[in-house]
Amino acid sequence: MLQATEAVLMEEGLSPLLEIPVADPLEQLVRRVQGGETEAFEGLMLQTEKRVLSVAWRILGDRHLAEDAAQETYLRVFRSLPGFRLGEPFEPWLVRIAVNVCYDLGRKRGPRAVPIEFLELPGEAASSAEESFLLQQRRTLVRQGLAGLPPGERAALVLRDLEGFSTEEVARMLGIRPVTVRSQVASARAKIQAFCARLMAAPQGGRP
Amino acid sequence: MMTPHVLDQLPLWIEGDLAAPETAALEAHLSQCPECRRAAERLRDSQAWLREALEPPFEAPDRQRLRARVMEQICTGATAKPGPRMPLRRSLLLASAATLLLASLIWNLERARPSRPVHPGLPAPLSSAMPPSRPEPTPQVSRPRPAARPSRARSPESPPLAEPARIEFQTSDPAVRIIWLAQAKPPSEPIQTPLEAP
Numbered sequence: 001m002l003q004a005t006e007a008v009l010m011e012e013g014l015s016p017l018l019e020i021p022v023a024d025p026l027e028q029l030v031r032r033v034q035g036g037e038t039e040a041f042e043g044l045m046l047q048t049e050k051r052v053l054s055v056a057w058r059i060l061g062d063r064h065l066a067e068d069a070a071q072e073t074y075l076r077v078f079r080s081l082p083g084f085r086l087g088e089p090f091e092p093w094l095v096r097i098a099v100n101v102c103y104d105l106g107r108k109r110g111p112r113a114v115p116i117e118f119l120e121l122p123g124e125a126a127s128s129a130e131e132s133f134l135l136q137q138r139r140t141l142v143r144q145g146l147a148g149l150p151p152g153e154r155a156a157l158v159l160r161d162l163e164g165f166s167t168e169e170v171a172r173m174l175g176i177r178p179v180t181v182r183s184q185v186a187s188a189r190a191k192i193q194a195f196c197a198r199l200m201a202a203p204q205g206g207r208p
Numbered sequence: 209m210m211t212p213h214v215l216d217q218l219p220l221w222i223e224g225d226l227a228a229p230e231t232a233a234l235e236a237h238l239s240q241c242p243e244c245r246r247a248a249e250r251l252r253d254s255q256a257w258l259r260e261a262l263e264p265p266f267e268a269p270d271r272q273r274l275r276a277r278v279m280e281q282i283c284t285g286a287t288a289k290p291g292p293r294m295p296l297r298r299s300l301l302l303a304s305a306a307t308l309l310l311a312s313l314i315w316n317l318e319r320a321r322p323s324r325p326v327h328p329g330l331p332a333p334l335s336s337a338m339p340p341s342r343p344e345p346t347p348q349v350s351r352p353r354p355a356a357r358p359s360r361a362r363s364p365e366s367p368p369l370a371e372p373a374r375i376e377f378q379t380s381d382p383a384v385r386i387i388w389l390a391q392a393k394p395p396s397e398p399i400q401t402p403l404e405a406p
């Protein structure tokens with residue numbers, strides 16, 4: 001696909017090899033899409049779709065909603081790409097759009113403390129039934145804890161601790177100050193821990 | 209004498225978010241205080257559980273499906289970026305999309321009229337027995353794009369006959385939005401839209 005695209009460019013005398021080397025490996029692709037080469041958008045997706053799906057699922061807690069969010073994110077990205085300033089790192093810009101889409105979809109879904117998927121207990125291989133049960137119970141608990149956080153804290157925690165962005169990057173993506181990110185993730189970590197401690201300390205009556 | 213407890217700093221320390229001097233002071237306290245050490249252990253555990261529980265469920269086929277859906281929408285012109293090198297193609301795409309939208313609108317209006325024959329001036333296949341999703345392109349539209357989906361347009365569901373139906377179609381160019389206003393007329397008159405019928 002990419003090769004074919006390059007061949008087309010060569011035919012038209014627009015060699016992509018003439019570009020100045022750039023720091024962001026995605027910038028080359030962004031440039032090509034901006035130049036009207038729609039097919040290059042697939043390359044951009046290939047490089048970033050894992051990230052977008054992951055962010056969306058972790059924020060929304062629902063697989064199908066996350067897939068919808070990822071799709072909407074890319075359509076928005078494609079529409080907004082003409083206004084994207086080259087030289088700016090692409091991925092944080094993309095993630096920022098994804099977070100906004102998640103907020104929109106989350107609002108549309110309405111208030112629901114715990115997304116359905118986070119309550120599911122999918123069967124998974126474990127060394128014993130009891131171990132499996134406890135593991136799933138713990139997963140469910142942690143997901144409930146995350147889903148119960150205020151949206152700002154949840155997004156900050158997802159981006160900082162789960163996606164591994166730096167505090168400064170998270171601040172730029174969320175449009176808040178780094179000091180706010182720090183206090184949000186600190187609060188979120190403490191809440192998750194307290195939530196788990198409270199419920200895991202409780203006697204486990206419902207064992208199989 | 210022991211320094212004050214550091215419980216409120218632990219959530220930052222646990223992920224390395226404290227500056228070096230604060231970190232040193234906190235760790236000095238931890239070495240002396242079993243209570244704060246236990247709290248640090250609990251936080252370390254819950255952070256590990258968080259990472260384990262939030263491992264995304266998506267596999268390669270999920271990503272491929274996403275890519276296919278997005279590229280389909282982009283390439284069909286429903287969201288096509290105005291390429292400066294292809295103005296003709298773009299206008300054709302818009303014309304195709306317009307035809308499809310117009311067709312589905314007309315179909316809706318027709319459907320609302322019981323047992324009326326299709327108006328002769330309308331594009332051929334709009335029989336009321338046919339679903340609106342894939343109307344045949346008219347001869348003027350040389351590049352039919354079947355996936356210029358009506359679903360991308362915000363179309364009101366079955367507009368009542370008395371009120372004008374409004375269809376908005378946002379092109380990829382934020383400055384270009386196509387809006388149809390269609391008023392259902394008595395059957396003898398053709399349906400009017402701001403666009404000329406193809």
Ligand SMILES: [Zn+2]
Nearest residue numbers: 213214241244
């Ligand atoms: Zn202490």
